[in-house]
Amino acid sequence: MSTTQSERLRELLEPLVASQGLDLEEIAVDSVGRKRVLRVVVDSEDGADLDRVADVSRALSAKLDETDAMGEGEYTLEVGTPGAERLLTEHRHYARALGRLAKFQLADGAELVARIVQVDDEGLDLEVPGVKGRRPTTRRLGFPDVVRARVQVEFNRKDKKEEEA
Structure with missing residues (x-):
């Protein structure tokens, strides 16, 4: 059984x-001209600040230097966190997005x-914003009903601390 370099x-x-x-969210090896770029995306329940990303970057760099995992030739290591509009592909991604607005493409x-208000093993409870002054409604989605989901950027989003005050 052959495995890819990413695996x-x-x-x-x-x-x-x-x-x-931290959780290893994504690994990608891309060719940029003659050079290769190894992109590693990490995250955690409470996020990954710059210091944690720098620490893991140093540790990964040292590990890669002591092995031949990247083969011969130069490469650049880039370690970062998921973007503001991250895709939700794992159960933990949905759990981390509690309270966030997300755009869902459904199987139908x-x-x-809608805003994610609850996550369990079977699916999501959502709050769908009301239109033209109407009240928000609730909706239940099972994970099999979701083809793709992505967190949406909200410029006027209230922080959890503001909501609790």
């Missing part, structure tokens, strides 16, 4: 990322923008 890198790097208290072809 081999994931097996090598995931335990190291986990030891830093419909599109829905």
Whole structure:
């Protein structure tokens, strides 16, 4: 059974990322001209600040230097966190997006923008914003009903601390 370079890198790097208290969300190896770029995306329940990203970057760099996982030739290591409009692909992504507005593409072809208010093993409870002054409604989505989901940027979003005050 052959494995791709990304799979081999994931097996090598995931335990190291986990030891830093982070989740390895994504690995991608891209060619940029003659150089290669290894992009690693990490996250955690409480987010990954710049110091944590720098620490894990140093640890990954040292691990890669002591192995031949990237083969011969130069490469650039880029370690970062998911963007503001991250895709939701794992159960933990949905749980981390509690209270956030997300855009859903549904299996029936419909599109829905709603706030995630609850996540369990079967699906999501959502608050669908009201239109033209109407009150928000609730909706339940099972995970099999969701084809794609992405967090939406909200410029006027109230912080949890503001809501509790």
